[in-house]
Amino acid sequence: MPLAAAVAAWLAALSLGFLAGQAWARRKRAPVADPLSGLFSPATLRPAVDQANQRLRGEIAAQAVLRGRIDQTAMLRTSWDTETREQVLGQIAGVMKAGIRRDDSFARIKGDGFTIIMPGADERAALGVAERLRRALAQVRLPQFGLDNPFTASFGVASGRIDDSRDNLVARARAALDAAQRAGSNHVVSATEIEDVVFLPAPERPADAA
Numbered sequence: 001m002p003l004a005a006a007v008a009a010w011l012a013a014l015s016l017g018f019l020a021g022q023a024w025a026r027r028k029r030a031p032v033a034d035p036l037s038g039l040f041s042p043a044t045l046r047p048a049v050d051q052a053n054q055r056l057r058g059e060i061a062a063q064a065v066l067r068g069r070i071d072q073t074a075m076l077r078t079s080w081d082t083e084t085r086e087q088v089l090g091q092i093a094g095v096m097k098a099g100i101r102r103d104d105s106f107a108r109i110k111g112d113g114f115t116i117i118m119p120g121a122d123e124r125a126a127l128g129v130a131e132r133l134r135r136a137l138a139q140v141r142l143p144q145f146g147l148d149n150p151f152t153a154s155f156g157v158a159s160g161r162i163d164d165s166r167d168n169l170v171a172r173a174r175a176a177l178d179a180a181q182r183a184g185s186n187h188v189v190s191a192t193e194i195e196d197v198v199f200l201p202a203p204e205r206p207a208d209a210a
Contacts, residue, residue: 062120062160063121063164065173067115068096070151099136100116103120117166126190138151156178158190176189
């Protein structure tokens with residue numbers, strides 16, 4: 001190869017190397033885009049915060065009442081003395097208290113029943129708690145009752161807004177409990193179920209019956 005051509009090739013390679021080095025340096029100096037940079041921007045956070053606040057306001061504005069009764073109540077009254085019955089009901093109450101939420105309140109009522117007040121809970125949440133308690137009771141085995149005999153319970157559930165009358169919610173839950181017990185043992189009924197039936201429009205009379 002002629003000397004002039006070799007020098008020209010060497011200068012061309014040197015120029016290309018210099019340009020490539022310059023481009024690499026510029027790319028290193030350029031800020032690297034953070035793929036998470038937009039995750040915490042106000043435009044992204046504001047809708048999420050508003051949605052969370054709306055959900056929280058809805059939960060605070062709701063309350064529910066569970067009214068329940070052990071299905072074996074009649075046997076507890078007739079077959080056991082008062083001391084044994086109180087021991088068994090005390091253990092059942094312990095199972096109930098362990099299955100409710102931290103802010104819920106549990107109270108036994110006259111007649112071997114119980115009431116659970118659930119602030120911030122709507123009907124769906126209350127029904128979920130009732131089902132959980134029903135399953136928990138089915139796992140209880142007490143020597144006084146027979147180790148092969150599970151306990152069952154029926155529940156009535158009523159829900160409303162936080163400014164609704166507590167007495168009205170309790171009355172609705174009690175009516176739902178009555179409906180659950182009429183359906184048999186181990187049932188959960190919501191007040192809206194029976195109220196929807198009550199307020200259904202009357203069936204139209206056939207034209208030939210007019």
